[in-house]
Amino acid sequence: MSKKYYFLLLLCLWLLHLPTTHAQKVGLVLSGGGAKGLAHVGVLKVLEQNRIPIDYIVGTSMGAIVGGMYAAGYSPQEIEEIVLKPEFQNWVANRPLEGKVFNFYDADPSPAALHLGLAVDSAFRTRVTPRIINDATLNYVLATMLAPAGAISNYNFDNLFVPYRAVASEVFTRQKVIQRSGSLSDAVRNSMAFPLAFRPIRQEDGRYLFDGAVVDNFPTGVIKNEFKPDIIIGVNVGDVAYNKYPKEKDDQLLTSTLLFLGSNGADTTSVGPNGIFIQPDLTDFTAADFGRVRRLVALGENAANEKLPLMLKRIQRREDTVSLQQRRRAFQERAPRPTFTSVTVQGLPRQQQEFVRRFFQRSGSAYSPSDIEEGYFRLVSNDFFTNVYPRVRYSEEQKGYGLRIDARQANNLTADLGVLLSSRSMSNFYLGGAYRYLSRYLYTVRANATVGRFYNAVQGAFRVSVPGQIPLYFEPIVTFNNLNYQDTGGLLGENAKTSQLVQRDLKTGLTVGISPNYRSRYILDIAAFTNRDRFANTQELSSTDVLDLNRFQGITAGVRFERNSLDRRQYSTKGRRVEFTFRGVTGQEKYSPGSTANGVLARTKNQQWVRGSIFSEQYYSLSKSDSVGAKTNAWGYLVDAVASTQGAFATYRSSLTTSAAFLPLPDSRTLFLDNYRGTAYAAVGLRYVRGIFRGLEWRTEGYAHVLVRPWKEAYDNPVLVRRANSVSRPYLTLMTGLVYQTPVGPLSVQAIHYDDDNHRFGVFAHIGYVLFRERSLE
Numbered sequence: 001m002s003k004k005y006y007f008l009l010l011l012c013l014w015l016l017h018l019p020t021t022h023a024q025k026v027g028l029v030l031s032g033g034g035a036k037g038l039a040h041v042g043v044l045k046v047l048e049q050n051r052i053p054i055d056y057i058v059g060t061s062m063g064a065i066v067g068g069m070y071a072a073g074y075s076p077q078e079i080e081e082i083v084l085k086p087e088f089q090n091w092v093a094n095r096p097l098e099g100k101v102f103n104f105y106d107a108d109p110s111p112a113a114l115h116l117g118l119a120v121d122s123a124f125r126t127r128v129t130p131r132i133i134n135d136a137t138l139n140y141v142l143a144t145m146l147a148p149a150g151a152i153s154n155y156n157f158d159n160l161f162v163p164y165r166a167v168a169s170e171v172f173t174r175q176k177v178i179q180r181s182g183s184l185s186d187a188v189r190n191s192m193a194f195p196l197a198f199r200p201i202r203q204e205d206g207r208y209l210f211d212g213a214v215v216d217n218f219p220t221g222v223i224k225n226e227f228k229p230d231i232i233i234g235v236n237v238g239d240v241a242y243n244k245y246p247k248e249k250d251d252q253l254l255t256s257t258l259l260f261l262g263s264n265g266a267d268t269t270s271v272g273p274n275g276i277f278i279q280p281d282l283t284d285f286t287a288a289d290f291g292r293v294r295r296l297v298a299l300g301e302n303a304a305n306e307k308l309p310l311m312l313k314r315i316q317r318r319e320d321t322v323s324l325q326q327r328r329r330a331f332q333e334r335a336p337r338p339t340f341t342s343v344t345v346q347g348l349p350r351q352q353q354e355f356v357r358r359f360f361q362r363s364g365s366a367y368s369p370s371d372i373e374e375g376y377f378r379l380v381s382n383d384f385f386t387n388v389y390p391r392v393r394y395s396e397e398q399k400g401y402g403l404r405i406d407a408r409q410a411n412n413l414t415a416d417l418g419v420l421l422s423s424r425s426m427s428n429f430y431l432g433g434a435y436r437y438l439s440r441y442l443y444t445v446r447a448n449a450t451v452g453r454f455y456n457a458v459q460g461a462f463r464v465s466v467p468g469q470i471p472l473y474f475e476p477i478v479t480f481n482n483l484n485y486q487d488t489g490g491l492l493g494e495n496a497k498t499s500q501l502v503q504r505d506l507k508t509g510l511t512v513g514i515s516p517n518y519r520s521r522y523i524l525d526i527a528a529f530t531n532r533d534r535f536a537n538t539q540e541l542s543s544t545d546v547l548d549l550n551r552f553q554g555i556t557a558g559v560r561f562e563r564n565s566l567d568r569r570q571y572s573t574k575g576r577r578v579e580f581t582f583r584g585v586t587g588q589e590k591y592s593p594g595s596t597a598n599g600v601l602a603r604t605k606n607q608q609w610v611r612g613s614i615f616s617e618q619y620y621s622l623s624k625s626d627s628v629g630a631k632t633n634a635w636g637y638l639v640d641a642v643a644s645t646q647g648a649f650a651t652y653r654s655s656l657t658t659s660a661a662f663l664p665l666p667d668s669r670t671l672f673l674d675n676y677r678g679t680a681y682a683a684v685g686l687r688y689v690r691g692i693f694r695g696l697e698w699r700t701e702g703y704a705h706v707l708v709r710p711w712k713e714a715y716d717n718p719v720l721v722r723r724a725n726s727v728s729r730p731y732l733t734l735m736t737g738l739v740y741q742t743p744v745g746p747l748s749v750q751a752i753h754y755d756d757d758n759h760r761f762g763v764f765a766h767i768g769y770v771l772f773r774e775r776s777l778e
Contacts, residue, residue, distance in 0.1 A: 554587020
């Protein structure tokens with residue numbers, strides 16, 4: 001070989017070994033691992049901070065979510081802000097969006113802890129439709145958050161801010177499915193449908209796809225075949241191996257067993273000889289640790305920084321920070337305006353499709369995002385529909401987004417169960433059921449019962465729901481309440497030695513509800529009622545004594561406005577509840593004296609009055625940060641006022657039993673407190689809530705109220721009644737205790753002070769919801 005050719009050969013070999021700076025393409029692989037996948041956010045932060053380019057992304061499960069958001073144009077800092085918000089916890093735990101806990105249009109809050117849906121067809125075949133995780137909130141957030149990027153890319157994942165692939169698996173064939181186009185939110189949602197955690201969604205072609213972790217949790221092969229990058233950065237958070245067997249952490253091991261069985265381990269060599277493998281140290285974390293976001297992101301940063309010298313050495317190309325931000329901003333600015341021009345429904349009979357469409361009402365010529373959100377959450381809260389899935393797609397022809405609702409099942413039968421155990425006599429169990437039939441309108445027949453020593457009640461109703469521009473319902477309803485006040489002790493109660501007051505009421509009427517938005521409603525009702533109060537006029541009774549009987553029956557009509565954005569049915573920490581009520585009552589009182597009436601004679605008298613009331617409670621956060629993991633630190637206030645023209649009844653006790661009552665605490669209804677009842681009162685209260693550790697809160701509450709012209713015992717006969725001509729002194733109520741939220745309802749232990757001689761101090765403990773139906777005149 002001549003020197004000339006020898007020199008050329010050496011020159012070619014030298015050129016082959018030069019770093020190909022401009023041609024170098026970097027692919028990023030993000031594995032699945034549940035909450036541990038939040039460490040991917042920390043890796044992305046380090047890559048951008050050090051100008052390491054990301055030309056392609058492939059993700060599985062949680063890696064598909066983080067990677068999909070980055071590919072959609074969200075910066076690592078924006079993704080971190082999203083996952084640090086408390087709302088993120090609601091998405092992954094399927095808690096409703098703030099302000100959407102109560103949907104008065106569908107039903108009132110109940111004490112049920114277990115809710116089961118059933119579907120019964122015309123052949124009486126029954127299908128149970130339980131929800132392991134109700135993913136309504138998550139589906140909506142993904143659909144709306146990723147919709148702009150889908151429109152910009154024209155639903156081709158190669159046209160996203162970063163070309164992207166999401167790995168899923170076909171349920172029945174267990175084949176790997178590489179998602180390259182279509183709805184970006186569908187691709188992300190498919191890839192995270194882990195068995196027994198998130199249900200798979202039905203595809204437009206009829207298939208069901210599961211989490212990609214089932215077949216390929218570390219898809220380095222996918223990025224090689226799809227994009228052929230020069231260098232692969234592989235981030236694995238789902239390795240099933242422990243450094244040592246965690247014998248001291250059996251609970252964590254069992255919690256993660258299903259994830260381990262469904263995921264295959266990462267091949268650390270699959271990134272290739274010039275690739276970079278990053279494995280954050282997540283030994284002490286499980287797939288369900290979504291509340292530890294900040295720590296998980298930090299561990300991702302630590303792991304990426306450890307490999308940073310190697311990445312800088314092997315990846316010679318640098319991403320200009322300014323041009324990257326300009327390119328990201330230019331991509332985001334191409335998003336169409338968030339205007340919806342159509343709502344379509346599939347998967348239901350035609351008549352049901354029309355019913356669903358009427359949940360969505362336009363504000364003008366098109367639907368605004370708030371119109372879509374309002375209609376969607378009204379729909380998913382209706383028990384008749386399950387597996388509701390939203391798809392958002394932009395139409396160039398209509399110059400707007402279209403929402404397509406996919407609903408595949410209908411629950412026409414539901415069952416509810418609740419249990420309350422209490423240190424007072426209010427322990428009970430709750431059983432409810434409902435049957436629904438949909439034609440032009442939704443017809444609901446429901447019944448429920450509460451059985452206990454202190455409180456027994458039965459309710460039956462038939463509701464006709466009419467969605468539309470102003471959704472409304474008509475509901476004939478019958479309610480029976482029986483309250484047996486008595487002194488008892490022990491967790492489940494002992495036999496009472498005396499029964500000094502038994503209140504019973506029956507109300508039959510028609511209610512019309514108008515719900516202008518998800519959080520509020522107006523209620524008009526007219527009803528016939530019968531109240532029967534049996535009571536003694538002394539604290540000491542013998543076995544031969546006969547109780548007085550006061551029977552009051554008549555007609556009542558009222559109008560009420562309610563607005564509720566509280567975050568819980570009981571022991572809230574966020575939100576607001578407001579109620580304004582105006583009610584008229586007319587009826588006939590029939591009084592029959594008992595053995596303690598002290599000579600008072602029987603009487604019959606007509607009674608009429610009107611009553612107005614105002615109630616408001618609200619909570620404010622005291623935390624400096626609303627980020628995930630921040631302990632609850634909030635204060636709240638309560639205002640409650642009632643004014644009535646009600647006159648005196650036959651006796652002091654019967655005047656109290658028919659008067660309004662200030663009931664500031666959950667157990668207040670179990671105690672008949674004279675100083676807390678009257679025809680007019682005003683009350684204010686302050687509440688403080690402090691998180692101690694996860695799920696456990698310390699609550700302290702204080703209330704003061706005054707009675708206006710309160711009822712007093714007559715001077716000459718304590719059985720008779722007179723009215724004071726002044727405002728009473730302030731009465732003070734105090735409570736401090738601990739509350740822990742359990743799957744069956746709150747668990748609480750409280751020390752209480754009432755401003756009443758007979759019930760001044762007490763300790764109250766319960767588990768379950770302490771909720772009662774409204775009395776006939778409330």
